[in-house]
Amino acid sequence: MNIxxxxxQMRKGILEFCILSILKKKAKYSFEILETxxxxxxxxxxxxxxxxxxRLKNSELLxxxxxxxxxxxxxxxxxxxxxxxxxxxxxxxSWNELSNTVNELxxxxx
Numbered sequence: 715m716n717i718x719x720x721x722x723q724m725r726k727g728i729l730e731f732c733i734l735s736i737l738k739k740k741a742k743y744s745f746e747i748l749e750t751x752x753x754x755x756x757x758x759x760x761x762x763x764x765x766x767x768x769r770l771k772n773s774e775l776l777x778x779x780x781x782x783x784x785x786x787x788x789x790x791x792x793x794x795x796x797x798x799x800x801x802x803x804x805x806x807x808s809w810n811e812l813s814n815t816v817n818e819l820x821x822x823x824x
Contacts, residue, residue, distance in 0.1 A: 736751070
């Protein structure tokens with residue numbers, strides 16, 4: 715069994731939650747999202763991010779708009795929709811329940 719593969723699967727499982735959380739307060743373009751994830755030690759490549767952003771948009775959890783850039787071509791800024799905020803609220807509840815349950819399990823096994 716490969717530990718890196720297991721760790722990657724765990725990160726993939728929470729990626730939607732992390733992206734929606736990043737966009738909760740402010741619209742960002744993809745590079746900013748990648749940088750925020752990188753700083754948080756959740757390493758994601760563009761090839762993973764773009765299909766996920768498209769899926770979230772198609773699910774009406776995100777929307778985007780274009781803005782001119784001083785340093786190159788226009789940038790696509792993503793922001794969370796009302797439906798996305800409601801979905802994120804449900805994910806927070808699920809995350810807290812799961813996190814508490816797993817932490818309690820681990821604590822009791824030690």
